[in-house]
Amino acid sequence: MKKRFIIGITGSSGILYGIHFIKTLAHYVEGESHVIISDSAKLVLKKELDISIKNDEEFLNYCLKDIKSPVHHFIVENPKNVGAKPASGSFLHNGMIIVPCSMKTLSAIANGYSNNLIERSAEVCLKEHRKLILVPRETPLNLIHIENMKKITLAGGIVLPASPGFYHKPQSIEDLLNFICGKILNLLDIEQKLFPSWQG
Numbered sequence: 001m002k003k004r005f006i007i008g009i010t011g012s013s014g015i016l017y018g019i020h021f022i023k024t025l026a027h028y029v030e031g032e033s034h035v036i037i038s039d040s041a042k043l044v045l046k047k048e049l050d051i052s053i054k055n056d057e058e059f060l061n062y063c064l065k066d067i068k069s070p071v072h073h074f075i076v077e078n079p080k081n082v083g084a085k086p087a088s089g090s091f092l093h094n095g096m097i098i099v100p101c102s103m104k105t106l107s108a109i110a111n112g113y114s115n116n117l118i119e120r121s122a123e124v125c126l127k128e129h130r131k132l133i134l135v136p137r138e139t140p141l142n143l144i145h146i147e148n149m150k151k152i153t154l155a156g157g158i159v160l161p162a163s164p165g166f167y168h169k170p171q172s173i174e175d176l177l178n179f180i181c182g183k184i185l186n187l188l189d190i191e192q193k194l195f196p197s198w199q200g
């Protein structure tokens with residue numbers, strides 16, 4: 001069955017996790033996703049990967065450039081448009097993933113302060129009891145971060161820290177990205193083949 005997701009990409013280090021997740025869907029998961037990229041994510045893109053994009057479509061083209069026949073369709077949403085489809089509870093989907101998720105966005109969601117389309121869509125996920133997966137990359141954590149993660153977990157969200165395991169003996173950055181993207185797929189009830197599952 002085709003899947004529909006909302007993907008938020010925010011201004012946290014580890015922008016490659018977001019790019020790799022989009023690539024993973026494009027390769028293996030039939031369906032469509034609405035992609036929302038925050039302004040700060042574009043800053044991080046420039047800092048971490050030396051990529052400047054003029055508009056969000058360019059970001060998507062960058063993610064998909066090596067994929068000949070994507071099986072997943074992507075629709076870019078303006079983060080300022082809090083009236084777009086994902087902002088409404090009547091918009092049905094299979095889950096929202098924010099990867100990577102900044103501490104600022106995590107705080108906004110934990111405290112119900114929805115100031116852009118990413119935060120509003122996440123708020124709606126929680127109120128509609130839809131799957132919400134946040135992939136923060138911050139270390140160390142202060143008590144406010146931890147309290148915010150606790151609030152989100154109690155409200156039904158899932159915090160999946162970008163902390164890859166090493167038991168699959170990663171040889172490359174791609175192996176580390178695969179670990180986190182595989183974990184996200186597992187949580188979305190999609191069988192993942194990105195890294196070998198633990199065999200006991």
Ligand SMILES: Cc1cc2nc3c(=O)[nH]c(=O)nc-3n(C[C@H](O)[C@H](O)[C@H](O)COP(=O)(O)O)c2cc1C
Nearest residue numbers: 010011012013038040041044047102103104105137
């Ligand atoms: C190069 C760079 C790296 C950053 N890395 C992180 C990070 O790893 N985690 C984090 O929570 N914020 C990080 N920030 C700060 C966020 O970008 C900032 O809090 C911003 O307001 C987040 O906005 P957004 O959540 O709307 O994207 C970073 C900023 C820059 C410029």
